Amino acid sequence: MSVQAIGPPIRVRGPRTRLRFEHFVMGGAILCLIVLVVLPLLTLLLGSVRGEQGMSLENFTEVLSNRLYVNALKNSLILGAWTGLFSLIIGVSLAWAVSRTDVPGKGLIQVTASLSYLSPPFLTAIAFVYLFSPNAGLINVLVRDVLGLPFLTFNVFSMAGLVLVTVLHTFPFVYLLASSALLSVDASYEEAAQILGASKLRTALSVTAPLVAPAILSGTLLAFVNAISLFGSQAIIGLPGRIVTLPTRIYALFDYPPEYGLASALSLLFVVITVVALYLQRAFLARRSYVTLGGKGARPQLMSLGPARWLVFGFVVLTFVVAIVLPYSTLIAVSFSKSWGLDFWKGLTLQNYKFILFEYNVTQRAILNSLGLATVAATIAVLLGAIIGWIDLRTRLPGRKLLDYFALIPLGLPGIVVAVALIQFWLAMPLALYGTLAILLLAYVGRYIPLGVRAANSSLRQIDPALEESAQILGASWLTTMREVTLPLIRPGLFAGWLLVFVPVIQELSASILLFSSSSITLAVAVYNLYETGYIEPVAALAIVNMIIIGAAIFVANKLGGGRIASRSGATQGLAS
Amino acid sequence: MASISIKGLTKSFNAGDDAPAAVSQLDLDIKDNQFVTLLGPSGCGKTTTLRMIAGYIVPDAGTIHVNGRLISAPGNVVPPDQRGMGMVFQNYAVWPHKTVYQNVVFGLKLRKIPAAQLKAKMEETLALVNLTGLEQRYPNELSGGQQQRVALARSLVVEPEILLLDEPLSNLDAKLRENMRVELKRLQRRTGITFVYVTHDQAEALALSDHIAVIHGGRLQQYGTPQDVYARPANRVVADFMGLVNLVPAKVAGPGTLEAAGGLKLQVALPDGIKTGDSVEVSIRPENIQLSVGGTGARATISERTFLGNITEYYASLDPGPTLRVQTHPAQVFAVGDKVTVEIDATQCSVFRSSAL
Incomplete structure (x- = not known):
């Protein structure tokens, strides 16, 4: 080729198996996973069987026989079932409207679903209390005292109220899975049924429905699991209505003196429910795979609804108003009020914001803590996820599938359970982490590591291993x-995964509520505490500040993450074939 | 520059005891400055072998030496990044987020080549593969053939002693494939790099190689020049794989004499160990059969005719007996149903012991 030699192959060494840099990185990731997930869970198990004298099942007997706990279990299941059902109805209707009909305002449906998903559920709960608390709720006052129609009042402190507030957060799970499944059903499947003489209804029932049923069921189960895990709304709505659920019961067990054994046993019971539900969810979703097989040029047929489409549109608008407009306009209105009530507009003020931002000394600390924790937790979760995903997909390490399972376990762990496990584990360790930012970080990373792993996994799957191998053969080390x-x-x-972790972390309440201290307080806890203390108007101001921060963070992350690569992703896809 | 010596190479992916090994007891000596092709159907183990040479796969047993230096043995493998080889992948594996320039220069930067030399090297290599002027393009702005050249340039620019190519032409269309074939062969001559080339396309292997290693079922079936492998296949698997062939059952009637059904008689050199009375198979290439009207020899009836442009292919049914595929010059025309005489160039035939039924 050329006279001037490039030199012999680099770094020629005799063959011997030795530890390389990547082995340390991989080992470190595995160790992290063990410390984050496996050990705390084992502590939880141990804690639950530790009785007064040695090992015993007394905690479980107590939990399964005492009405306090059985009722909590029952309430959680009732809440989950109703929430699942209504999520199913709303989610499927909206998904069907978007993907199969000519309903106007499809953009509005997308916006409603995304915003409902992103809204912190405890803020929605607070907003609904402002409107529907039995005595002072604005709408209740209006209906009862002004219009004189007392039978039209609605007590939000009830199971119905709790279900309403929860559904507003969980229906997007069904909507997202159902609409993507409906869109991926190739029109030719439906056309094939029609050419054979099947009516539209028959086609929908015998072809479309079975194809998308697994996705819909899977979404419903996700809604169920999320619904029963939310601490905030269950505390804000449920407790005043004397509806105690698993998270709030577990929380109560930490009133002095803390009942670690009972809390652990109840937590494990909780985990059994979520794990069974998630197992079913994965099983249903796995059956979905055949939908996409033929779905290359999916162009689903749109059904013409005629005048009925305005009825459907009305439903869409109603959902948007109830899920978004009502809670947020209420929070905004309260935040500018001197005193919340029918005449609130007579005394508008900025005092609440001034108090929250400059006088209440917790706010600034909470904002900094939350932003810092969310940034660091999302970064760690995504990097760990990338390494674990890489081990799973690119190595032949024995036990790598097990690693993948461990990384998925936290999906089935409600936030409060993570907190119960972490408290016990770190109290037993010589390291004083309880009450520090570090234990919150551990809780967040541990809880959301599955999102990081999944994001990394699905991106890595699209990268042909040959792209890495060709760098290697040219002499590049693993790190290079x-x-x-x-x-x-x-x-x-990874950026998408980062956002996926960042958003829930910045509004995390279920685990933080047991783990925070006055120095490590987070934004969500600050809102909750302020609400509990009875500062009605300032809470709304803090809630709005909270929302602005979430919105700004999403905006910035989206700007940063877009990048130049997306524009060339076509080339990557070509390689993945 | 570099020779490769493979001994007893074995690799199995399934842990089961009776699972067939992907590569089994493979011995291969690749001499310096050669163009060697690993040829076989998909799943035969040729890519596994190549990836063991590259170091991506650790063998279960056996060794690989390069220039006498051990680079692969079970539990004792030099990682790919320290082998100083080059590799071109089936799907090019050109990095989509780097320009042509960044792709090609990658290996040079790893070797800390000074900037001036780097630029010269780079331009020289791009000229070698006809990519001059496309330095700033991204891969998705290039055609498949151009991406393939980028992959080649990226491997060649670091002057590896060994270049491994894994079905590099299979994603190109027929015309481009032919052009690249010529270019690859020329490149190998000019650079003196040892090329190890994996393909399932026997025509490609015949056209390119100094030596062909025919692999089937994880085992090396034959290693020889293209002429050898084509004209003197070592067994019926090789005969069958190297292009069209008629495999006709026959009996040994006497020393050097075969009799097949339909009155076909052949005088051939018999392999060692085959005696009178044995059942054998004789492989006859379609182009070594002459059809004529009224000649001497076995009689047959034309049962099918396919015009292929440069040749015409006939199915000639011996009476009674097997049907032979025959390729003739298109000027020679027979009609379906014509009675013809079949003459076979026995010097071009190979005889194998009958495979057990």
Whole structure:
């Protein structure tokens, strides 16, 4: 080729198996996973069987026989069932309207679903209390005292109120899975049924419905699991209505003196429910795979609804108003009021914001804590996820599937359960982490690591291993290959995963409520505490500040994450074939 | 520059005891400055072998030496990034987030080549693969053939002693494939790099290689020049794989004499160990059969005719007996149903012991 030689192959060494840098990185990731997930869970198990004298099942007997706990279990199941049912009805209707009809305002449906999903459920709960608390709720006062129609009042402190507030957060799970399934059903499946003489209804029932049923069921189960895990709304709505659920009961067990054994046993019971539900969910979703097989040029047929489409549109608008407009306009209105009530508009003020931002000394600390924790937790979760995903997909390490399972376990762990496990584990350790930012970080990373793993996993699957191998054969070390090839290629996916962790972390309440201290307080806890103390108007101001921060963070992350690579993703896809 | 010596190479992916090994007891000596092709149907183990040479896969047993230096043995493997080889992948594996320039220069930067030399090297290599002027393009702005050249340039620019190519032409369309074939062969001559080339396309293997290693079922079936492998296949698997062939059952009637059904008689050199009375199979290439009207030899009836442009293919049914595929010059025309005489160039036939029924 050329006279001037490039030199012999680099770094020629005799063959011997030795530890390389990547082995340390991988080992570190595995160790992190063990500390984050496996050990706390084992502590939880141990704690639940530790009785007064040695090992015993007394905690479980107590939990399964005492009405206090059985009622909590019952309430959680009732809440989950109703929420699942209504999520199913709303989610499927909206998904069907978007993907199969000519209903106007499809953009509005998308917006409603995304905003409902992103809204912190405890803020919605607070807003509904402002409107529907039995005595002072604005709408109740209006209906009862002004219009004189007392039978039209609605007591939000009831199971119905709790279900309403929860559904507003969980129907997007069904909507998202159902609409993507409906969109991926190739029109030719439906056309094939029609050409054989099947009516539209018959086609929908015998072809479309079975194809999308697994996705819909899977979404419903996700809604169920999320509904029963939410601490905030269950405390804000449920407790005043004397509806105690599993998270609030577990929380109460930490009143002095804390009942670790009972809390652990109740937590495990909780986990059994969520794990069974998630297992079913995965089983249903796995059956979905055949839908996409033929779905190359999916162009679903749109049904013409005629005048009925305005009825459907009305339903969409109603959902939007109840889920978004009502809670947020209420929070905004309260935040500018001197005193919340029918005449609130007569005394508008900025005093609440001034108090929250400058006089209440917790706010600034909470904002900094939350932003810092969410940033660091999302970054760690995504990086750990990338390494674990890489081990799973690119190595033949024995036990790598097990690693993948461990990384998915936290999906089935409600926030309060994570907190119960972490408290016990770290109290037993010589390291004083309880009450620090570090234990919150551990809780967040541990809880949301599945999102990081999944984001990394799905991006890595789209990267042909040959892209990495070709760097390797040119002499690139593992680190160089990662830096030059793998990470730049999966960057968009990792950014999406980062946001997916960041958003729930910044509004996390279920685990934080047991783990915070006055110095490590977070934004969500600050809102909750202020609400509990009875500061009605300032809470709304803090809630709005909270929402602005979430919105700004999403905006910034989206700007940063877009990047140049997305525009060239076509090339990557070509390689993935 | 570099020779490769493979001994007893074995790799099995399924842990089961009776699971067939992907590669089994493979011995191969690749000499310096050669174009060697690993040829076989998909799943035969040729890519596994190549990936063991590259170091991506650890063998279960056996060794690989390069220039006498051990680079692969079970539990004792030099990682790919320290082998100084080059590899071109089936799907090119050109990095989509780097320009042509960044792709090609990657290996040079790893070797800390000074900037001036780097630029010269880079331009020289791009000229070698006809990519001059496309430095700033991204891969998705290039055609498949151009991406393939980028992959080649990226591997060649670091002057590896060994270049591994895994079905590099299979994603190109027929015309481009032919052009690249010529270019690859020329490149190998000019650079003196040892090329190890994996393909399932026997025509490609015949056209390119100094030596062909025919692999089937994880085992090496034959290793020889293209002429050898084509004209003197070592067994019926090789005969069958190397292009069209008629495999006709026959009996040994006497020393060097075969009799097949339909009155077909052949005088051939018999392999060792085959005696009178044995059942054998004789492989006859379609182009070594002459059809004529009224000649001497076995009689047959034309049962099918396919015009292929440069040749015409006939199915000639011996009476009674097997049907032979025959390729003739298109000027020679027979009609379906014509009675013809079949003459076979026995010097071009190979005889194998009958496979057990």
